[in-house]
Amino acid sequence: MKQKSQNYGTCFKELRQLAGFKYKDLESIISKNGIVRFENGTSNISFERLAELLKFMGYTLSDFMYLSGESRVDEVYGEKFHIIRYQQGYRDDFFIPVGVNPVRLRLFESGKILLPYDVIDAMLGLMHVPEQDFSYIINGSKDDYFIHYVNWLDIIQQTEDVKTAKIIEDEVHQYANYQEIKLTILEEEVKPLAYSDEWLELHSQERLTRQYTDYRVLELTAKACHQILNDEEVTEISDFLFGIELWLEYSLGILALNAWQLPYSLVYAIISDINLHEK
Known part of the structure; x- marks a missing residue:
């Protein structure tokens, strides 16, 4: 119990110092001696008093429980x-x-x-x-699979390993086709659903659409490592890059690997936009 009290006191002290509060700033709620004893782990205070102090400093009790290790943080x-x-x-x-x-x-x-x-x-x-964009990123929109292949294609492009580039292109093509089939099936199933269920399905449909786009872009990037893309394929890559608002490792990798095949004006516009917003 004493060990937990010390942990709570240490946690409170950290929060107090981070917020820039001195003992005298909290005297309307608790005396300096009371805070010192609590922070040293030699005495406790009630959760009601703790919550009041935290609120006064701009925190919540939940913040405290996370920082003290009582609640797990993702x-x-x-x-x-x-x-x-x-x-x-x-x-x-x-x-x-x-x-x-x-x-x-x-x-x-x-x-x-x-x-x-x-x-x-x-x-x-x-x-x-949009909340769904944040959820998409949290749930691994560009997970280790995509990052791994972007890094691999970077090496392949430098070493001009045409054989491996073709193998990756074929493999990713299969995944892209699989996502496209799932999307087609889902489009047929959405029509008769009630509104609430339909909203959920449309959300899933949006995820599938993005997953298909991810695989398709990766497929074209692998192809770009061993041959020139046609006009339609360059347009696909361009549309993908133009639609990006959050430049993460995956999208930056796609830009870098395809830049040599893209119109100069497009690459210049993208880099200018990134610099403009200090991304």
């Missing part, structure tokens, strides 16, 4: 959110209107706490980022 949410915020160019004080100050945001993005889903949704709304 770090991917904060990690991906940071990528989006950074690429969109929003400051760390932009989310104060929805109750997330810079300190809480930093703890969230560093994987130390997990913000409530409705708060994350509100923050995405402020940035005009």
